[in-house]
Amino acid sequence: MNNIAANLDVLREHIKTAARKAGRDTDTVRLVAVSKFHGGEAVEAALQAGQRLFGENRVQEAKGKFPPLRAAHPDIELHLIGPLQTNKAEEAVKIFDVIETLDRPELAAALSKAMRKTERTLPCYIEINIGDEAQKAGLKPEQLADFLRLCRDEHGLIITGLMCIPPQNENPQPYFARMKRLADTHHLPHLSMGMSADFEIAIEEGATEVRVGTAIFGERTKP
Numbered sequence: 001m002n003n004i005a006a007n008l009d010v011l012r013e014h015i016k017t018a019a020r021k022a023g024r025d026t027d028t029v030r031l032v033a034v035s036k037f038h039g040g041e042a043v044e045a046a047l048q049a050g051q052r053l054f055g056e057n058r059v060q061e062a063k064g065k066f067p068p069l070r071a072a073h074p075d076i077e078l079h080l081i082g083p084l085q086t087n088k089a090e091e092a093v094k095i096f097d098v099i100e101t102l103d104r105p106e107l108a109a110a111l112s113k114a115m116r117k118t119e120r121t122l123p124c125y126i127e128i129n130i131g132d133e134a135q136k137a138g139l140k141p142e143q144l145a146d147f148l149r150l151c152r153d154e155h156g157l158i159i160t161g162l163m164c165i166p167p168q169n170e171n172p173q174p175y176f177a178r179m180k181r182l183a184d185t186h187h188l189p190h191l192s193m194g195m196s197a198d199f200e201i202a203i204e205e206g207a208t209e210v211r212v213g214t215a216i217f218g219e220r221t222k223p
């Protein structure tokens with residue numbers, strides 16, 4: 001667990017360096033600590049090291065892990081970064097603070113309904129399938145304008161950002177750059193991109209949130 005604090009220190013330094021290199025203020029880049037597949041003790045170690053922003057990719061897993069931690073640390077901010085089924089929208093709205101993976105009209109409707117029912121208003125990011133990969137979730141960039149209109153005008157959702165996972169085993173830089181242009185075009189202030197292997201490139205291209213798991217918590221073994 002000691003490692004987690006040390007890993008966070010190293011990571012924060014790398015984030016600072018990457019931001020400086022890009023001529024950006026370090027405060028404009030937030031670290032989302034991705035704790036999926038790691039237990040509450042690992043999250044607790046990160047909390048002790050000052051981390052407050054976390055990402056989880058499954059509703060069920062987050063539901064088991066975070067409510068007790070939140071009781072002790074009310075300032076935790078939890079982002080959903082994995083795919084969300086419409087029948088889990090209500091649970092997700094109760095547990096998370098930001099939904100980063102809004103990717104289709106049915107989910108926009110389900111989230112809107114869940115927010116009205118729970119009287120919670122969560123900002124959402126729209127997931128973009130920036131590499132146009134068949135197996136991946138996310139909207140095509142050219143669908144974004146219409147989808148934004150639908151989310152906001154029909155469903156009253158608050159959309160504040162974009163997120164993506166670029167194609168594996170390719171240079172992510174052009175994908176990140178394209179994401180930055182999309183976010184700027186649509187005046188979306190948040191841009192969630194970059195993971196353990198490529199967060200420095202993402203920061204250079206304008207990421208405001210980098211989602212890092214392995215570099216903080218170590219390798220994951222499936223639960």
Ligand SMILES: *Cc1c(COP(=O)(O)O)cnc(C)c1O
Pocket residue numbers: 034036057081082165194195196197211212213214215
């Ligand atoms: C697991 C995951 C991450 C973190 O990946 P690492 O390579 O462990 O840093 C980031 N984003 C999403 C969407 C993930 O599912």
